Amino acid sequence: MNIGSTSYLPGPFPLLSGSALKIIAVVSMVIDHCAYYLMDGNTMAYDVMRCFGRIAFPVFAFLVAEGFAHTRNRMRYFLSLLLFAAVSEVPWYLLNGADGTHNVMFTLALGVSALAVFERLREHRILCCLSILLTAWLAAWLETDYEWRGVLLIVVFYLLGFGKGKFVTLHRMMQLPFAFPLMMRYGITGALLACAVIFLYDGTRGFIHGNVAKYGFYVFYPAHLLLFFACQSMF
Secondary structure (H helix, E strand, O other), X not given: OOOOOOOOOOOOOOOEOHHHXXXXXXXXXXXXXXXXXXXXXXXXXXXXXXXXXXXXXXXXXXXXXXXXXXXXXXXXXXXXXXXXXXXHHHHHHHHHOOOOOEOHHHHHHHHHHHHHHHHHHOOOHHHHHHHHHHHHHHHHHHOEOOHHHHHHHHHHHHHOOOOOOOHHHHHHHHHHHHHHHHHHHHOHHHHHHHHHHHHOEOOOOOOOOHHHHHHHHHHHHHHHHXXXXXXXXXX
């Protein structure tokens, strides 16, 4: 994922790079899945961990929108997400059974396809809107994780994410109010935490470089699902 290199948000804020956002999202996801797959749902620890886990998807959706805006090869970006979505179906099925749902990588891939549709049809507004809504409907019909809300969240982050210099903070302040209603379906506190993390993004790539590190994040998703399945089998 290629992220820009211009810092913004002046003042005493502890700014976060794209790499920091990835780490926060991954940690949040692991904590969320740890609670969901391994813990009793009637405990305070479970509720707290699931609340913190709500940070993950909005941050991933934001990073996908940023990645689409800056990548040099959008088709490869889409195909990478789609490939790892297909790979992740095996551990997803092992954990969730034949419940008709599909893993979140499909949601991210559909979000990228919606952005590609926007770029191709942006001059034909009605057709463009209908195509994006059709993509969101497809996510709901397929029952991908976060469904249509996930696709539209990526679109909102992308459409309201352009700005340079002092205007970037203004754009971030526009993004989050429009994105928040799509986030709050999964918990208001978690949505507020996700907004705080995204607001502190400084526009830089950060400390994660190279294809090994980049694709390591793709590999981590199915790998950690397999790990949770193994833990379930043991206990």
